[in-house]
Amino acid sequence: MNVSVVMTTYNNANTCISTVASVLGQVDVDLELIVVDDCSNDFDILEKNLLNLNDSRIKIYKMHKNSGAPAARNYGAYMSSFDILCFLDSDDIWKNNKLKEQSLLYKKKSLVFTKMSVVYDDNMGSEIFVRSEYDKNKSVVENLFGELSHNLILQTSSLMIGRDDFLNSKQFDKSLKRHQDYQFVLDLYTDGFEFIFVDKILVNYVKSKSSNIGKKGWDINVSTVFLNKFKDVFTKELLSNFLIVQLLGPSIKTRKILSWLKFSVECNCLSFKFFTDVLKYLSKRITS
Numbered sequence: 001m002n003v004s005v006v007m008t009t010y011n012n013a014n015t016c017i018s019t020v021a022s023v024l025g026q027v028d029v030d031l032e033l034i035v036v037d038d039c040s041n042d043f044d045i046l047e048k049n050l051l052n053l054n055d056s057r058i059k060i061y062k063m064h065k066n067s068g069a070p071a072a073r074n075y076g077a078y079m080s081s082f083d084i085l086c087f088l089d090s091d092d093i094w095k096n097n098k099l100k101e102q103s104l105l106y107k108k109k110s111l112v113f114t115k116m117s118v119v120y121d122d123n124m125g126s127e128i129f130v131r132s133e134y135d136k137n138k139s140v141v142e143n144l145f146g147e148l149s150h151n152l153i154l155q156t157s158s159l160m161i162g163r164d165d166f167l168n169s170k171q172f173d174k175s176l177k178r179h180q181d182y183q184f185v186l187d188l189y190t191d192g193f194e195f196i197f198v199d200k201i202l203v204n205y206v207k208s209k210s211s212n213i214g215k216k217g218w219d220i221n222v223s224t225v226f227l228n229k230f231k232d233v234f235t236k237e238l239l240s241n242f243l244i245v246q247l248l249g250p251s252i253k254t255r256k257i258l259s260w261l262k263f264s265v266e267c268n269c270l271s272f273k274f275f276t277d278v279l280k281y282l283s284k285r286i287t288s
Helices: 017-024 043-052 069-079 098-103 140-145 163-167 180-190 222-229 236-253 257-266 272-287
Strands: 002-009 030-037 058-062 084-089 110-120 123-128 160-162 194-207
Touching: 002 017, 002 069, 002 098, 017 030, 017 084, 030 043, 030 069, 043 058, 058 069, 069 084, 069 163, 084 098, 084 163, 098 110, 098 160, 098 194, 123 194, 140 180, 140 236, 160 163, 180 194, 180 222, 222 236, 236 257, 236 272
Parallel strands: 002 030, 002 084, 030 058, 110 194
Antiparallel strands: 084 160, 110 123, 110 160
16 A cells, blocks of 8 residues: 655754654555655755655655645645555654554545554653543544543544545644644544544654743634634533643643633633542642
C-alpha cells in the first residue's frame, strides 16, 4: 500500500530529523514524505539536513508566508501523490510498524488512528504510558472529553485517511489557532466517517520540559471559536470537562485564571459540581 506522509515544521530544522527517520524506517509500505515548512527562519538548514539524507522519498516545500499548521497540512495533502494520507507533527516519533498496522484496517470513508504514549525530549528512551483509549460504543466527543482526565487519542500524528476523503472534507480549519486536531476529527464524525482504532502504541507524543506556554502567546479566547463551532455536539457535562481538563492548566500557568472563570460563566457551567470537579482534577494532577 502507498502512503503519503505530510509533516509540517516551523523553526525545527535540527530536532525534526529524528521524526523524519521514524518515517523513513517504516516497514512493509511504500511511502513519500511531504515536508512542508511554514516559512521558518531556519529553512536553509532544514533543506540541507533533508537533502543530506539522500532519500528520493522526501519532497520539500516551503509556504510563501507563515500561515499556521492547518494551512501547511492542507497544502501538503494537496501536493501528495498517493491514495492514503497520514499526518505527523515534526517532533513526534512513529514506531516502525505504524503505517503497516494502520494499512491493514484502512478503508474508504474511515479514519484509522492508534494508541499513543508520551516521551520527554530530554529522555527519549523512556516511554510514559498514559490514558490513550477509545470505546467504540461511545461517540467521538465522549471519548475525547467524557472523563475528568486527559485522553491522548485522535491526535494529528496518529491519523490515517484516504487522500480523496481528506480533500473532499472540511480539512484542517485555517481560522483555528488551537484545537485543530479536535476540529478535524469532529468534522469527520459529524460527516459520518467510520472511526477505526488500532489498540497498539504506535506513536510517541513528544513533550518538552522547557516549553513555556506563556511565551507561545496562549490565550483562552482562541478556544471560543472552536467551542462555538461545535456547541451542538457538547453536552453541559462534556463542556465542563473540556473547560477543566483542556483549559484550566494553561490558564493557571499563564496566570489567566480570571479569564478562565469568566469564560466558564459565559459557558453557563458554574455549579457546585463544577467546582467539585475542579478540586478533583487539581488533586489528581498534584498527586500524579
